[in-house]
Amino acid sequence: MTSTDVPYALTRQGVVMAPLPGDPNEAEGVLNPASGRTPDGRLYLLPRLVAEGNVSRVGLAKVMLDDGVPTGVLRRGIVFAPDAGFERGTSNAGVEDPRVTWVPSLGLHLMTYVAYGPLGPRLALAVSEDLSTWLRLGPVHFEYQPDLDIDLNLFPNKDAVFFPEPVPGPDGELAYAMLHRPMWDLGWIRDGEGTHLPAGVTDDRPGIWISYAPAALVERDVAALTHQARHRLVAMSEYPFEELKIGAGPAPIRVDEGWLLIHHGVSGAMAEGWEPQQRVNYAAGAMLLDPADPARVLARTPEPLMSPETADEREGLVPNVVFPTAIEEVDGVRYVFYGMADSKIGVARLDRLG
Numbered sequence: 599m600t601s602t603d604v605p606y607a608l609t610r611q612g613v614v615m616a617p618l619p620g621d622p623n624e625a626e627g628v629l630n631p632a633s634g635r636t637p638d639g640r641l642y643l644l645p646r647l648v649a650e651g652n653v654s655r656v657g658l659a660k661v662m663l664d665d666g667v668p669t670g671v672l673r674r675g676i677v678f679a680p681d682a683g684f685e686r687g688t689s690n691a692g693v694e695d696p697r698v699t700w701v702p703s704l705g706l707h708l709m710t711y712v713a714y715g716p717l718g719p720r721l722a723l724a725v726s727e728d729l730s731t732w733l734r735l736g737p738v739h740f741e742y743q744p745d746l747d748i749d750l751n752l753f754p755n756k757d758a759v760f761f762p763e764p765v766p767g768p769d770g771e772l773a774y775a776m777l778h779r780p781m782w783d784l785g786w787i788r789d790g791e792g793t794h795l796p797a798g799v800t801d802d803r804p805g806i807w808i809s810y811a812p813a814a815l816v817e818r819d820v821a822a823l824t825h826q827a828r829h830r831l832v833a834m835s836e837y838p839f840e841e842l843k844i845g846a847g848p849a850p851i852r853v854d855e856g857w858l859l860i861h862h863g864v865s866g867a868m869a870e871g872w873e874p875q876q877r878v879n880y881a882a883g884a885m886l887l888d889p890a891d892p893a894r895v896l897a898r899t900p901e902p903l904m905s906p907e908t909a910d911e912r913e914g915l916v917p918n919v920v921f922p923t924a925i926e927e928v929d930g931v932r933y934v935f936y937g938m939a940d941s942k943i944g945v946a947r948l949d950r951l952g
Contacts, residue, residue, distance in 0.1 A: 614945045628942065655678065710759055762852075779807065804845070882904045918939065
């Protein structure tokens with residue numbers, strides 16, 4: 599496989615958002631944004647704002663354009679905070695790393711986010727019509743699947759994002775599908791518990807999974823999105839730039855070759871527990887998923903599309919991080935927004951080669 603199997607490239611455009619000096623809500627960084635358009639068509643980011651003590655909230659920031667290129671933002675305040683009990687623990691709290699997908703068939707923005715609650719990171723969902731007012735649907739529940747021989751609800755999970763339209767499920771039925779990234783080590787909750795793997799999985803590195811909610815049920819009641827079933831493994835780490843783990847980035851976009859998924863890959867050495875990592879490298883890769891079966895990878899990049907190179911990507915709370923989380927089109931050009939060293943937000947142009 600060569601990089602031409604996924605004929606896309608990323609080109610840096612610069613920093614679009616950095617912490618506002620003196621703002622306590624941004625004292626530990628602005629990073630990993632979601633994105634979307636309001637009903638009047640204006641483009642916004644929904645950045646993760648990290649306050650002192652590692653408490654995350656979701657802000658709203660209008661994207662400023664210069665000749666069609668995102669160059670900065672105008673802040674519009676906080677639109678989502680850890681106000682629900684499942685988003686808070688005794689000594690921690692946060693709503694982290696939002697991903698937002700506009701789903702025309704539902705007329706809603708779907709926001710997946712990490713609720714940093716009593717038992718660590720768990721996935722949760724909220725919906726909005728305007729990006730400002732969000733309705734919590736609650737934590738995601740993963741239906742028990744006997745052939746996996748585990749309960750996915752036991753495990754911390756991150757990097758969840760929905761496809762923007764119904765896709766074929768394993769049985770051919772149309773479904774709203776969610777990519778996500780379970781983590782199998784339960785030693786964080788009970789000393790000595792260690793790693794538990796699904797039946798048939800022998801690699802304990804976190805990879806990308808897919809789960810489904812039947813379209814007919816969701817279109818009757820959007821809360822059905824919180825009940826995910828028919829879980830399947832999509833992809834594991836394969837190449838050096840992703841030797842430790844991989845995770846989904848922005849919502850997949852439909853291109854001529856299939857579903858284009860920009861993902862992140864992690865290499866280096868992981869520290870124990872949930873402390874900020876200092877010896878890892880996060881890079882952006884890409885894969886193409888089969889439109890007829892989005893659990894099937896058609897091609898993927900053996901080398902990253904973008905690795906930490908600039909000072910903003912190499913120096914920050916977590917050094918050496920390029921973490922893509924949003925894609926938007928402006929005047930026919932696609933732009934990828936990404937976290938820089940867990941401290942700032944950058945933007946890169948996404949181009950098709952050839």
